Amino acid sequence: MDSTKEKEVVYEIPTFIKIYRDGSIERLRDTPIVPPCPEDPKTGVSSKDVIISVKPSISARIFIPKLKNENQKLPILVYYRGGAYFFESAFSNHHYRYLNHIVSEANIIAVAIEYRNAPEHFLPAGLNDCWVGLQWVALHSMKSPPSIDPWLGRHGNFEKVFIGGDSGGGNVVHNIVMRAGLEGLPGGVRLYGAYMNHPYFWGSKPYGREPVDGFEDAYASVVWNFVYPSSPGGLDNPMLNPMGDGAPSLARLGCVKMLISVAGKDFLYLRDRAVLYYESIKQSGWKGEVELFEEEEEEHCYHMNFPDSDAAHRLINRVIQFLRN
Incomplete structure (x- = not known):
């Protein structure tokens, strides 16, 4: 040849x-993969990589800020990166920068889960990995977990466990917080808060400003059919369309508070469905507090693509404030 x-x-x-x-x-x-760092020169945050599971292969990167003393307890953020379930990594340089900043400013421990991508591993594999990762974190709340990371075991405050994610990671957050509400977590750990930036939700029929012509060829439609070709219900699977007929009630969301952010000029047309999700939560009877944050003149994931912009600073600072309270 x-x-x-x-x-x-x-x-x-x-x-x-x-x-x-x-x-x-x-x-x-x-984006390029970068190694963890014993002490980031800009933020002072330390990071390391850990193996959560060998079969299936699940790993994570843990971040911890400078500690005031050996007994200090810190809130925990379990972070799910974007990439629509088929690209990107928790070990990429922009996630490294993003989490160093958040960990330093919010004074938390962050655990970024590296879950498997399609097409090597179609959904629900990646989502199951994310659930296993959260379970692994929750196990550290118990007196004798089967495996323990000293950063989490010594310094984790399991009364303040958050999950968060961007874009496809926002879809992960919804599915994980629903599962936590339905199944519970080891050690009786309860999620305190969940945030999602520009979450990936969709459905079989156009909504709001989503394109009518060529709807089936829109990015969000194509991606779901690619990453979950055997999806029951197709584009109306509750994992993708939590507002669709037959989806579990949003009243079962398993956390105390939520933050949802959207971009007014989201080129993937994800803005209106995320706003519908926010409104549906308020109408569901859920007992928690939910907030919507919008930058009307910004594009999808502007805070990741242009992290030094004023708009990015506003959103990231809002996330930091959410994690502090």
């Missing part, structure tokens, strides 16, 4: 992923 010939693409989501006939996969949006 002529090695100079271009490899044949058998499937692609333009600008995001290409799958070649030889089985290789090219993820065009992945």
Whole structure:
């Protein structure tokens, strides 16, 4: 075979992923992976990587700020990165920068879960990984957990456990907080708060400003069919459309408070469905507190793509405030 010939693409989501006939996969949006650091020179935050599970392969990066004393207890954030279940990593440079900043300013421990991506592992594999990761964190609240990380075991405040995520990670957050409400967590741990920035929700019929023409070819439609080809209910699966018919009641959300942020010019058309989600929570009978934060003139995940912008600072500071209270 002529090695100079271009490899044949058998499937692609333009600008995001290409799958070649030889089985290789090219993820065009992945950002560079960076190692953990014993002490970040800018924030003083320390980080390390841990293995949660070997089969399946689940790992995490843990971040901890400078401690005032050996007995200090800190709130915990379990973070789920974006990437629509098929690209990106918890170990990427922009997640490293983002979490160093949040951990330093909010004075918390963060655990970024590295879950498996499609198409190597179709959903619900990645979501199950995220649940296992949260369970692993909760186990540290018990006197004799089967495995213990000293940062979590010595310094974690299990009365203040948060989960959070961006874009596809926001979808993870919804599904995990619902599961926590339905099943509970080891050691009786209860989630205190959950935040989601620009969450990925969708459905089988256009809503709000979502495109009518070419709806089935819209990014959100294509991605779901790609990452979960056997999805019961298709685009109306409750994991993707929590406001659809037959979805579990949002009154069962398993946390005390929530923060949902949206971008007014979200180029993936995710804004209106997230606002509907916010309004549906308020009408569900859920007993917690929910807040909506919007930047009307910004695009999807502007705070990750342009972290030094004024708008990014406003959103990230709102997340920090949410984690402090």
